[in-house]
């Protein structure tokens with residue numbers, strides 16, 4: 098809980114969350130009555146919100162930055178009063194300094210996973226929030242924050258050269274607008290790094306990835322969030338967002354032409370028939386070809402207003418089906434080898450009906466990790482530790498993910 102000494106400091110906040118950004122956040126610590134700590138209340142003023150007001154009835158983390166530069170996280174805030182959009186109020190369980198809440202601020206790599214640090218995630222929120230506000234206000238954008246985030250992402254990706262990707266780790270925020278941007282930038286960088294791109298190349302690729310959909314800010318929300326098929330006219334407008342994005346970025350001299358080409362070309366298809374130009378093959382800029390894969394994969398694995406997110410292995414099947422038409426096959430191959438479909442700790446169902454726990458992903462073949470067998474084909478729980486390297490078993494393979502609840506096992510207690 099907040100200490101009284103920091104309260105004055107906390108009274109004026111700029112906040113960032115998946116609901117948008119706010120000009121001022123006032124925290125009112127809950128009283129202690131006897132031994133009982135009442136929940137703290139807060140008021141958010143001047144909220145810039147990306148969504149319909151009804152969508153605010155949620156619980157999530159809110160990131161705050163004081164005027165003195167201190168960063169805090171409010172956990173599990175719940176909006177309780179939305180009658181006055183200028184003064185939204187709610188309750189929250191906790192508020193603590195970001196560094197205290199997330200001691201793992203530095204990149205963590207256990208040799209298999211890349212975890213984008215909270216610091217980078219928060220910076221991305223702030224940077225994107227600023228850019229979004231600038232575009233909405235009709236100003237040219239100042240990409241300073243976006244450049245700083247990209248440098249940090251490149252640094253973090255380069256620190257873990259053999260890392261495989263577990264997307265669950267970077268899906269810490271629910272907000273599609275913000276999460277999607279950072280996910281796409283991260284995926285682009287992972288692919289680019291595997292392809293041996295230089296640090297300078299990675300920077301332009303990452304920055305382009307972060308801003309790839311910036312042109313959507315010029316497309317109306319009723320089209321973007323439409324629950325159902327777009328009309329021809331709506332689809333035509335939607336297809337303008339790459340060009341809008343390019344035009345927005347052209348108004349800033351601190352963004353290279355290579356980075357600007359990412360928004361412009363991320364919907365081109367390798368065999369043609371994409372938009373806006375219908376380019377083919379290597380006529381599509383390399384960074385655009387990389388971003389196309391990252392964009393589609395992340396979109397499929399994220400909840401959208403019109404669709405529930407797919408599991409990584411299902412999304413991977415769809416992405417792979419585009420190998421002959423939509424995507425550059427060489428880049429897609431790099432991507433497939435990098436992705437950890439069944440990350441350590443996930444439960445898998447094998448083709449003979451047995452169930453295993455993934456111990457270690459195999460960088461060469463994502464579908465054949467080393468597993469520990471938990472239940473045999475007859476459904477019996479195994480008492481002795483049986484490890485299987487699926488690379489070495491030709492007749493045994495993963496049929497799909499296993500449902501943890503159904504099995505009544507907790508991965509953290511096993512292994």
Ligand SMILES: [Fe+2]
Pocket residue numbers: 309310338363364392
């Ligand atoms: Fe797009």
